[in-house]
Amino acid sequence: MWLRIWVAPCALALALALACRSENVDPARTHAELGRVTQELSEEHAEQVRCNNLLTNLSQNLDATREELALAKSQREEIAQRRLAFEKLKVALQPLIASGKAVPVTSGSLMSFNLSAAVLFPSGDANVSAEGEQALEPLAKMLAEFPDLHFMIAGHTDAQPLVKGKFADNWELSTQRALQVMRVLVAQGASATHLAVAGYGATAPADPNQTAEGLAHNRRIEIVLVPGAAAAPPPEATGSGDASIAPPPSTAAASPPSDGDP
Numbered sequence: 001m002w003l004r005i006w007v008a009p010c011a012l013a014l015a016l017a018l019a020c021r022s023e024n025v026d027p028a029r030t031h032a033e034l035g036r037v038t039q040e041l042s043e044e045h046a047e048q049v050r051c052n053n054l055l056t057n058l059s060q061n062l063d064a065t066r067e068e069l070a071l072a073k074s075q076r077e078e079i080a081q082r083r084l085a086f087e088k089l090k091v092a093l094q095p096l097i098a099s100g101k102a103v104p105v106t107s108g109s110l111m112s113f114n115l116s117a118a119v120l121f122p123s124g125d126a127n128v129s130a131e132g133e134q135a136l137e138p139l140a141k142m143l144a145e146f147p148d149l150h151f152m153i154a155g156h157t158d159a160q161p162l163v164k165g166k167f168a169d170n171w172e173l174s175t176q177r178a179l180q181v182m183r184v185l186v187a188q189g190a191s192a193t194h195l196a197v198a199g200y201g202a203t204a205p206a207d208p209n210q211t212a213e214g215l216a217h218n219r220r221i222e223i224v225l226v227p228g229a230a231a232a233p234p235p236e237a238t239g240s241g242d243a244s245i246a247p248p249p250s251t252a253a254a255s256p257p258s259d260g261d262p
Helices: 002-019 027-092 094-098 130-144 170-187 212-218
Strands: 102-107 110-116 151-156 195-199 220-225
Touching (some): 027 094, 027 102, 027 110, 027 130, 151 170, 170 195
Parallel strands (some): 151 195
Antiparallel strands (some): 110 220, 151 220
């Protein structure tokens, strides 16, 4: 099409130029006609540039739309995978859930499980008990089934200050407990590169620290299915024993019995 647009005016211009050699042709008229043809050529060129720019913009917009659609699809698939893992974890932890020692928590696309500290640790200690190791076995098995997901193990305490012992404060106690849970899960088959730990001390309570029940609810380990991590690289140092600090996860209440430690 563009070839036809250019050939016709050029042919006309050539014919007019040749006609100028004839004695019967008015030079002024010929020059006027050449001017008209030149103007048409200029306008056609401007139109071609405009169309080319329009095609370029449309192509760029199409590419951007495709990228947005691909991103949206990836996000939907990641949420669906976390939802599947969450439902399978609910089945695996059903005995603890039925006894009130584990609570599934959802808030929008956020999903987590609160595990009672009383199930996992002796009073005032960060080492996982034999009962706690047994309770973590089905959790480790489920985590190993989802190699594309990442999980945050978050330790929480109540607001009672530590009087004495081997931990300086609730920050240290919560972090050490989360770290020990991670090590048990790795020993039971969970991938170390897909786990991270965080200690929040008493900064993210599930319940007010005003009753024995509220204090017990706040002493917990939270297993968080990290949003958006399916396509992300593994977090650094997740298997090294270092605690990572992250924004507070869900503070929905767990319902474990009091274990008597802060």
